[in-house]
Structures are given as structure tokens and as C-alpha cells.
Amino acid sequence: MDVKAKVTELLQPYLNEDQFFIVDIQVSPSRSRSKITVLLDSDTGITIDECTEISRRLGSQLEELDLFDGAAFVWEVSSPGIGEPLTLLRQYRKNIGREVTVLLNDGQIRKGTLEDANDERILITETPVKKPKKKDPPASGPVEIPFTDIKKTTIQVSFK
Template sequence: MNLKAKITELATALLPDESYFLVDIQVSESRIKSKVTILLDSDAGISIDECAALSRELGRQLEELNLFENAYTLEVSSPGVDFPLTQTRQYQRNAGRKLRVQFLDGGEKMGTLNAVTDSTITLTTDGTKKEPSVDLVIPYSEIKKAQVLVSFK
């Protein structure tokens, strides 16, 4: 089992309940100082205290198992608004919000996320004087990147 898989296994076992999920785990190994970054979320959002608790316990286990020969940095946080949506649960949590969706073919659409299934999202585009709003059913397989658009109105 590789290092990332082992860390994923350990971190998953530490999640408080099924409403919590791992968004991303990145491991950059180095002879000087390796870095482990874990992005954690839950269906109801996540607090800094919850991230800190997971970080403390995971750090303790990593030390016990001696997975790193040299020094390492462990970073546990929630994905920021600039982090692209990658999982169905993230899309579900952001239903009703504005998204920018970039397609694998280079195209891009913006609109309101109205529905989420296991294989698609439905985006309602903003209407203009020239084009009415439309509902686009978009398969995940066609999405290169989807990000929540933050409004400061």
C-alpha cells in the first residue's frame, strides 16, 4: 500500500460520522521535509476545531507508525471557495448557488446549480435580452472544473 493510500485509510477511519468526507489528500514526499495536505468537509460544513482534532489524532498515528523517515508537515483544512467542486456531496451542499462550469471541450457556462444526481448536475443559465435562461443537464464526465461564484452583494 502506498503512502497516500495509507494516509487516506487512517484519515477516513478518524472521521466522526458519515456526514464527514475527504475532499482531497495530497502527499508530496521529500528527503528534507514532506508535506501532507488533507481537505476535509461535511454535509453541514466544518469548523477549524474539527480540522484541528483530526490533525492531532492523525499526526499521532503517523508518528506511531513512523511513516515518514524525516520531518513532515501535516495540514488539515476545509476546501476554500476557490477550490473546485470534485464530489457529488460538494455539489449537493452548494445547490442553489451560482457556479462557473468549465467543460473538457473548452466551453464555459455560468448559472445556478438547481439539481444534483449521481451522474449529472442541472445548471440554470442566467437569461439575457437575447437569450432566455435554460436548464442544462451536465454529466460529470464533461466537467473539467466547477467553482462556486462568490457574490459580495
Template sequence: MSTSKIKSTVEEMVQPYLEEHGFELVDVEYVKEGSNWFLRVFVDKDGGIDIDDCGLISEYLSQKLDENDPVPTAYFLEVSSPGAERPLKKKEDVAKAVGKHVFVTVYEALGGSKEFEGKLISFENEELEIQTARKTYAIPYDKVASARLAIIF
């Protein structure tokens, strides 16, 4: 089974449980690091999640994975918070981040740059408006390779 198929299968397995218990699925990763495979599930909820939340989700998902066995190799399951630099994977995530500091990369250079860090001023009409230290950029959503919240130092 392909990596993307494993990710989508895990998303389908865990989504109903998360919705029922007030959690939000932020991302699923299935990656090889060294000789080990890791299945990482990032979840959040209003007010943040704690270790007990992660434990409950991990127990539920472990049982579902054992029943359905979609992963062909041995792996480590990790359930955690997306962290302070939360990825913005969906349009809804980007919309919630308006007014916050973000880091965005694009597939092809816009205005001579492929990386933008600054305040997300707006997200309207499929376009992110980011105020950086130098100027404001309008970035079409379909040109965004990745986006995440950024910590300001």
C-alpha cells in the same frame, strides 16, 4: 509510494475518526511546493469547523501517520476547512450544491467552452445543469474535470 497511494492511505486512516466525530473528509492533497512537501487534509462539518477542530484532527492524524509512516519524505501536515470555494469532489458534493453558484471545468470543450460559472440548477441522471449569464448548459458528470463552489462578487 505514489502520490495517489499516499492520498488514499491517509484517507483510509482519517476517515473512521472523522465519521465518529461528525466531520466530513472533503479532500486530501500531497503536493510539492518549492523544496517542501505538504500533506493537506480538508475537512468540514455542519456549521463549519474551527481551529480547535483542526487541532484535534491534526493530533489524531499525526499519531496515525507516525505509527504507519506511509509518507517516504519529510512533509508539513495541514488540516483545514475547504474554504468558501469548496471543491466538489464527489457526486454527493455536487448534489448538495444544487441552487448554489459553482465554477466547473470540463476535459473537452462543450458549446465552445471548457469553463462554466453560474448557478447549479440541478444534478440529475449524471448531468449538471448550470445557468450561466448567457445560457443554460447540460454537462455530463463524466466530462467534469473539476468543480467547486464559487463566490459571487
């Protein structure tokens, strides 16, 4: 079993019956010091205290398993940063009502309010662009964007 799969397995009891969900597990092996980064979230967000508790419990198990054959390693449990792209349907649903920027596979950029998300697509109400570029279609209300067309979606931070 690889390290990522083992960490996923070990995390299951700490997800509080699906309250928390795994966004990503990154394993960076190294001769000097390997790193395991676990990104968790929930439908209502995850606190630093919750991440710390999971990190402590998981860390003691990881040390016992010796996943890197005696080599030193560090691990980190946190929530995805504000600039991290949305990767899971559950993240899209959590952020309905927020402003997003969607980079499409063909290079187009669509901006607007995330209205809905299902297994196949998202729906956004586009924000009018001050000076639209010729290649960008004009803003025209709700737009369906299939997940297959999306390269990356990020939440736009607003300080209004």
C-alpha cells in the same frame, strides 16, 4: 501500502460515521520535508476547531508510523478553499442553490445556479451573459451537463 492509502485508513474513525468526508489527500514527498495535506468537508461545513482536533489525533498516529523512514514531514488538515473546484457528488449536492462556473472539456464556460446533481449530471439555471461570445450558446434556462463533459466547476463568491 502507500502513504495516501494509509492516511485514508487512519482517518476513518475521525469522520464521525460519515459526518465528514474526504475531499482529497495530497502527498508531496521531499528529501528535506514531505507534506501531507488532507482536505475534509461535511454537508454543513467543517470548522477550524474540527480540523484542528482531527489534525492533532491524526498527527500523533502519523508520527508513530514513521511513513517517511525518519525524514521530517508536516501535515495539514483543512477544508477546501472557496476557489477549489468541486470534485465529489456530495460537494455538488451541498452547494445546490449557489452560483457556479462550469468549464467544459470543449472550452465552453457555463454560469448559473446549481439546481440539482445526481450520479451522471448536474442541472444549472444559466445566468444571462451581458455580451455573449459567438461560441457560447445563449442562456435558455435549466441545462443538464453530464459529469463526463465537465473539466472543472467552481463556486462563485457573492457579496450581495
